[in-house]
Structures are given as structure tokens and as C-alpha cells.
Amino acid sequence: MRIGYTLMTEQAGPRDLVGFAADGERAGFDFEVASDHFSPWLEEQGHAPYVWSVLGAVAQVTERVELMTYVTCPIMRYHPAVVAQKAATMQLLSAGRFTVGLGAGENLNEHVVGRGWPPANVRHEMLAEAVQIIAGLFDGGSFNYAGDHFRVDSAKLWDLPETRTPLAVAVSGPQSVSRFAPFADVMVAVEPKAELCREWEAHRSARSDGPARKIAQLPVSWDRDPDAAVRRAHEQFRWFGNGWKVNAELPGPAGFAGATQFVTEQDVAGGIPCGPDVEPIVARVKEFADAGFTDVALVQIGGEHQQDFFGFAKSTLLPALREIH
Template identity: 70%
Template sequence: MRMGYTLMTEQAGPVELVRHAAGAEQAGFSFAVSSDHYFPWLAEQGHAPNAWTVLGAVANATSTIDLMTYVTCPIMRYHPAVVAQQAATMQLLSGNRFTLGVGAGENLNEHVVGRGWPPVNIRHEMLAEALQVIHGLFDGGYFNYAGAHFRVDAAKLWDLPSVRTPVAVAVSGEQSVSRFAPLGDAMIAVEPDSDLCSAWDSARGVPSRKIGQLPVCWDTDRAAAVKRAHEQFRWFGGGWKVNAELPDVTSFAAATAYVTPEDVALSIPCGPDPEPILAQIDEYAKAGFTDLALVQIGGDHQDAFLDFAKTTLLPALT
């Protein structure tokens, strides 16, 4: 299983994120994924720079580490024709190291364009159409499209990479797997669910990449790690059916008011010991994931974590 690092735009500014990406490459991570947010989950996280601008700078600051959006929502804040152009440009800038990761989005980030927040079945319809648009533009030449949710009028990508940009799609259950497996090259999920992995490969007919994500809070002081994980990541336990619907940081603060530090520490490895992290990594491997991106909680604690990953965690995995 390839190990990756998460550039979490919600907890660090753009200059720091580029530096962290270079550090992740030097530490030995195989790939780096970037969130794409307009808001942080909680005010305590404190950041939300533009992910695509950051990734362009990261492509220039690195040379070997693969790059990916985890994930971009191409249904409201971005038109899919624009996402296709951004992804093709990133593939060129990175020397064919880029994967476009997409999902159906969260109200937190998409409400800013003032179009309202559709129910999940409509969002899935929109994402399916968006993927048709993106693939049509990746095919080259002029492209027209008239769907229930999107129109494209004589669009063309004038700068296409020699290697087609792979597309990974976020799924959460049988319905989304059956809809999106034919439209994606790889699967994205955030729980070590073996049923999702087997269903994805079965729907595609061939095995493909299955990319997970695991939050950790490494620190030499476990109590400090638990405190920080609770402060900045207590939203994580709500589950995506809830997280996708809440509109702002105030809502997430209210929804997690009764989550305790002990609750967070039960699901997120905290402290200096690598063993709890290794145990959760093993769960993803056993479930069938081919790639796993770690999230180190705390924007000011990335350098120490990267040193720990280089000297202790990654060698333990190999």
C-alpha cells in the first residue's frame, strides 16, 4: 500500500502548504493529496486558501511525489468544464503526476455561490454529468453537452497532457459505487470498508486504485495531542451524511459541542506511539485499499510529524 500525506488547506496557509509538500517528498511519502475548501470545518483551524493555486506552486516545488485533489467538487462552486481545464493544466505542470479526485461536495464550501444546497440524489446526478463533461473534454477537440444540470458550448482544452489525467471519485455506499465506478479510474473513501473495495472492483471489472485517508495527531505529549485533535478535528466523527449538510463553522461548532476529547481519542491515534497508527493503517490494507493518505492534525505541527514519518513511521511500514 502506497503511503501519502495530506495538504489540509483548512489548517495551514498557502506558503506553509507548499513547504509541507516539499517536506513530505523528502520524508519519503509516495503521494500528496490536497483538500479543496472555501471554509475550514471549525474556526479553530483558521485557514482556507485556494487549493488549485497551492497545487500549482507545489508542482513547481516538488519533482517526484504524486499529487491529487482530495477532493474537488465540480458541481456548483466550479463548473466541470473549468475543473477539466484546471486538471489538465496541473497534469502538465506536474509532469504527469496529478490525479483529479472529485466528490459530491459539502454545503460548507458550495453555499458561497448562493444557489442553494440540493439533496444528495440530485448532487449525485450532477456529479455524474460533471464527470461526463470532464471526460469529454479530456478526449480532446471541441465538446458540446446538454444535460439536466450542465451545458457546455463548443469548449476545448487547448493544452492537453500527453498522459490523460486519471479521475478518482469519492463513494460511500453501494448506490454511489454502482453509479460512479464506470466513470472513475480510482475510488476514494474515508473508512476501511472492504465491501466498498470489492464492490468497486466488481463494478469496474478490473482492480484499480482505492485511496483512503486517516487522521492522526502525533505529538511527543499525548495529552497535548488529544487536546489538539479535539479542538480541531471533533467534526470528523459526525459522518459524511451530516458533514455534507451543515453550512458553516458555527453549525459544526454547535453540532460537536458535546463531543469530548476522550471521544475523539477513541477514533484518532494520538501521541508519540507509532503502534496505534500502524494498527489503523493495517485496517485499510486488509480492507483492500491500495493507497492511504495520512492527515497530521495541527498546521503548526507538520515539521515534527514529517520528521517522525521519515525516521520512524515509514521505515516501520517497509
């Protein structure tokens, strides 16, 4: 299983994120993913830089780790043709280390362009069209598209990498799996559901490129002081337990604060590994491995608590996680 590190743009500024990326590579992480947000979930997190600028800089201070957006919404704030251009440029800057992760987005980030927030079924229709556009532009040449939600008029990517940029798509259930598995390269999900992995491969059965990568994400709050770890997880990540059906609909940090006002520290500690011990993290990662996931990206909660975490990861955590099969 490959273990990644999350550049959490909601909890650190751009210069710090670039430094964390270099430190994560030195610590031994296999890949690094970055969130693509216009707003943090909660005011306590306090950041939301433009991730594509951050990733461009990260590509220059790293040499080995694979890079990925986790995930970009290509249906409102960005037109899919522009996402294709950005992804191709990142693949060139990183010398073939980039995967573009795509998803149907959250109201939190997409409402800022003033177009409202469509219902979930419409968002998935839009995402399906967006993926077709991005893949079509990756094919090279002049590209035209006329769909129910998007049009593309004689577009061409003039700087295409030799290695095609892999497409990853976030899924949550059978409907999204059946829609995206036949033509996406990588599956993204946040829960260790074996049925997602099985169905993804079943819908890819006609392809000849072998089993797909399946990438998950796991927040942790590592700290030598277990009480401090729990307090920090509650302060910055209590939104995580709402579930994505809720999280996708709330419009801003005030909404998330209201929705989580009765979430206790004990509630958060029950869902997120907190404290100095490696065993709870290993156990949670093993749940994803047992479900069929190939990769897990860890989120160390708290932007100012990364350096000690990198030391722990290099000496203790990553060796333990590499024992998982």
C-alpha cells in the first residue's frame, strides 16, 4: 500500500504548504495530494490559497513524490477546458508525476461564482460532461463539445505532456461508480467500503490496463499530548463526521460551525486517531487495505503541527504502515 501526505490548504498558507511538501518527500511519503478549496470548512482552520499555484511551486521543490488534486471540481468555479489546461501544465512541470483528481464539488467553494448550487443529480451530470471534455482535450488536436451543461469551441492544449495525465474521480456509491469507472484511471473515496472497490473493477472489466489505483484519505491528529491532539481535532475537523451529503450542501464556515455545535471532543476522538500511538493509525489504514484500496493519504490536523509529525512518520509510522498487506 502506498502512503501519501495531504497538503491541507485549509490549514496552512502557500509558503508553508510548499515547505511541507519538501519535508514530506524527505520523510518518505510516496505521494502528496492537495485540497482545492476557495474557503476553509471552519474559521479555525483559517486558510484557502489557490492550490494550482501551490502545486506549481511544489513540483519544483520535490523530485520523487507523485502529486494530485484531492479533488478539483470542474463544473462551476472552473470550466473543464481550463482544468484540462492546468492539469496538462502540472504534468509537464512535475515531469510526469501528476494526477488530476476530480469530484462533483461542495457548495462551500462553488457558490462564490454566483450561479447557485445545483442538486446532486445535476452536479453528477455536469461532472460526467466535464470528464469527457478533459479527456478529449488530453487526446490532443482541436476539440469541440456540445452537451447539456457545457460547450467547447475549437479548443486545443498546446502544451501536452508525453505521459498522459491520469484522471481520478471521487465516488460515493454504485451510481457514481458505474458512471465513471469505465473511463477514469483512478478511484477516489473516503470510506473503507469494499463494495466500491469491487464494483469499480467490475465496471472496468473491458479495459486491458489492469487493476486501478484506489485512493483514500484519513485524518489523524498526532501529538505527544493526547489531550492536545483531541482538542485540535475537535477545533479544526469536527465537520468531518457530517458525511459528504451534508458537507456538500453547506454554504460556508458559519454553516459548518452551526451544524457541528453539538459535536463533542469525544465524538471526534471516536472517528479520528488522536494522540502519540501508532497502532490506531495502522488499524484505520488496514481497514482501507482490507477493503481493496491501494493508497491512503494521511491528513495531519493542525497546520503548525507538521514538523514533529514528519519525524514521527519517518521513524515510526511509515515503517509500520509498510507492513500492511
